[in-house]
Amino acid sequence: MSQYALEVRSLTKRIGKKLIVDDVSFAIEKGEVFGLLGPNGAGKTTIIRMIVSLINRTKGNVVINGYSLDDDFTSAMSEIGAIVENPEFYKYISGYKNLRHYVNMAKRKIPESRIQEVIKLVGLEQSIHQKVKTYSLGMRQRLGVAQALLHNPSILILDEPTNGLDPQGIREFREYLRTLASEGMSVLVSSHLLSEMQLMCDRFAIIEKGKLIHISKMNETEEAEKTAQEFIFDISDPVKAVSILKEHGLDKEFKDLNDQKFSLALQREEVAKANELLVTNQIKVYEISSKKATLEDRFLEITNKENKEVPV
Structure with missing residues (x-):
């Protein structure tokens, strides 16, 4: 079995003559929260969409827990749990019934014990039998994470997961991700909110204009x-x-x-x-x-250096 939960190798996306993602490579270790940082339009969502096969790759390969998307697509995809946009549910039934609906469609057999386990993990025990229309945005995000975790994937992939959440919701969501990581789950999360990523991630990569320009550990004391x-x-x-x-x-x-x-x-x-x-x-x-230098300080330092090195 691979030592990495996710390996991205020379990922490239070109639309017409425009290069959207340019030869991006990185690997995520097991039990690690890895952040993709960059301004809106940098290419973060395109990278994630290619990883989860929502769009085609122009070049490159993705390996999830040792399974290549090119060589064993079904096994590779079964190792992924993802929320690429705001999670959508049937609002007039309960959170539990939404999860049961997903379980009935899943290719793997998912026991009731696993449903209860993920409900507890995301902290929805008190509200899981309420209708989803009564849920706050933060609760819907947690229900989305629960659904993504039901089949016990190797990696959870989240694109801008804190969009629209209030400060309390962001803090709670961050704590859930750290809990998941402490139990061995790997997480790939993209965001432009630098202060939150600093508290959430173990390592981060900076994406600018489709290129990966920097990778480092978050805490380099x-x-x-x-x-x-x-x-x-x-x-x-x-x-x-x-x-x-x-x-x-x-x-x-x-x-x-x-x-x-x-x-x-x-x-x-x-x-x-x-x-x-x-x-x-x-x-x-x-x-x-x-x-102490903040992630914002480092981000600006790195991106400014990169921009100065680009010939005019």
């Missing part, structure tokens, strides 16, 4: 500790403090924030040295805090 980071100083005498720090070469990327605060780009050991110098010189240090 070890690497961050090795490089300079922005620290904010809240102290009693900023003018004197900056003068002292400058004498010791600790005034890199100085930014004056207000009467008592400034920021510097320092490594962790340099922060300790700066604090010691300030205290020794009778300057009161009220707070030193690190300003």
Whole structure:
């Protein structure tokens, strides 16, 4: 069995003379939440539609849990659970009856115990027997996830799953995805909401103009500790403090924030040295805090770099 839940190999989509997706490759490990990031129109939905075979590929292959779409289409598709657009249900019957309807159409035999398991997993035990027309958008999204999980797929694929959800619904949905991942489910999720993806994903890929321009882990704390980071100083005498720090070469990327605060780009050991110098010189240090780079900062840094490298 493959070590990857999903492998995308040189995926390409051309419509006429227009190149929509350009030679995209990535792999998703088992139990991983993997994010596809990019602005609207970047090609994220086209990539997902090709993976789930809603549209044809111009070139490339997709392998799901070891099964190639080209060589064993039925087995490959049976490993996928997906919500590509807003999930649709029969609104005048209950959530449970909607799931039973899906089970009756499924090629695999799905026992009642599995239905109850996914209902519990998505947190719909209290409302599963209510009519779907009474459900909030967040509840319908959860019912959609339950339906996608019924046949026990290897990977769950979600395209912009938090669209239209309120902040509480987004938070709940994020927690459900983390629960799924903790139980071994792999998840591919696309979005343009960078702040949410930062909380949701283990790794991410940036798609811009149909190209994959960057892949990395979401949490790179070890690497961050090795490089300079922005620290904010809240102290009693900023003018004197900056003068002292400058004498010791600790005034890199100085930014004056207000009467008592400034920021510097320092490594962790340099922060300790700066604090010691300030205290020794009778300057009161009220707070030193690190300003962690957000996913938005990294996204803009990466995309701006990419744009500068493209010849005009």
